[in-house]
Amino acid sequence: GENVEQHPSTLSVQEGDSAVIKCTYSDSASNYFPWYKQELGKGPQLIIDIRSNVGEKKDQRIAVTLNKTAKHFSLHITETQPEDSAVYFCAASKNNNNDMRFGAGTRLTVKP
Amino acid sequence: NAGVTQTPKFQVLKTGQSMTLQCAQDMNHEYMSWYRQDPGMGLRLIHYSVGAGITDQGEVPNGYNVSRSTTEDFPLRLLSAAPSQTSVYFCASSYVAGAGTGELFFGEGSRLTVL
Numbered sequence: 001g002e003n004v005e006q007h008p009s010t011l012s013v014q015e016g017d018s019a020v021i022k023c024t025y026s027d028s029a030s031n032y033f034p035w036y037k038q039e040l041g042k043g044p045q046l047i048i049d050i051r052s053n054v055g056e057k058k059d060q061r062i063a064v065t066l067n068k069t070a071k072h073f074s075l076h077i078t079e080t081q082p083e084d085s086a087v088y089f090c091a092a093s094k095n096n097n098n099d100m101r102f103g104a105g106t107r108l109t110v111k112p
Numbered sequence: 113n114a115g116v117t118q119t120p121k122f123q124v125l126k127t128g129q130s131m132t133l134q135c136a137q138d139m140n141h142e143y144m145s146w147y148r149q150d151p152g153m154g155l156r157l158i159h160y161s162v163g164a165g166i167t168d169q170g171e172v173p174n175g176y177n178v179s180r181s182t183t184e185d186f187p188l189r190l191l192s193a194a195p196s197q198t199s200v201y202f203c204a205s206s207y208v209a210g211a212g213t214g215e216l217f218f219g220e221g222s223r224l225t226v227l
Contacts, residue, residue: 001171009152032213043116043202043218044155089154093213097143097206098170100213102154 002027004092006103013080014111021106023090024072030092033066033073038087038105047088048075080110114138118203118219125193125226133188133222135203141217142209144186148172148199149221155202161186162209193226200224 003026013019025033031052036044050057050064050073057064061080066073077084087107093100119134137144145160157170161180175197177189186205190197201222208214 004154006154034215036216036218041220043204043220044216045218046215049215095213096211097208097213097216098145098157098160098168100157100216101171102156104152104154 002092002101004101004103006090010107012109019077019080021075021088023103025092029094032093034091035075036089082110082112085110116205116217116219118222122223129193131190135186136184137205141205141207143206145204146188147202150199195226198226
């Protein structure tokens with residue numbers, strides 16, 4: 001089955017800097033790659049997703065890039081703000097929501 | 113809209129006890145699922161349902177039962193709690209059921225401790 005690895009497990013940046021979180025996946029048939037943000041005491045919330053027919057997608061300060069050949073995808077957050085502090089999860093899926101596999105998570109801390 | 117509502121938020125059980133985690137959604141989603149979240153392991157799928165009367169096993173189903181009698185509700189039952197089931201449990205729903213993938217809407221979680 002699919003295996004998703006996520007790095008780093010923790011990331012600390014200064015406010016205004018950029019943050020990059022990377023994930024690799026094992027199943028070349030995977031074609032849907034969402035990113036979820038989990039704030040303290042809350043459930044994960046989708047912030048951006050990308051499908052395999054697209055190499056990059058942007059939404060304001062966040063962007064996701066996908067390299068299908070290398071089987072990795074990354075989340076980029078620019079101009080980080082303290083409210084970006086949270087745990088971020090990547091995931092990969094090929095056919096259904098029930099075959100989605102999540103990475104272990106990255107705890108991002110943005111220092112004011 | 114309330115979205116996905118989970119109860120209880122916190123629960124402490126003794127080994128061997130049984131309990132039910134409740135999950136309800138008001139978005140008329142056909143797809144509902146239960147995940148457990150453990151440190152360093154991300155979210156792992158326990159059971160899922162693609163509609164009322166239909167349930168199936170996920171990645172880590174042992175020790176758990178589910179049922180889906182209505183579109184809105186998807187309870188998770190622990191039959192005989194074990195310390196290995198200490199975890200944070202999340203219920204999630206989606207408008208995409210069956211083939212296809214889409215956004216998962218998560219509840220706020222239920223933290224379970226088994227002594």
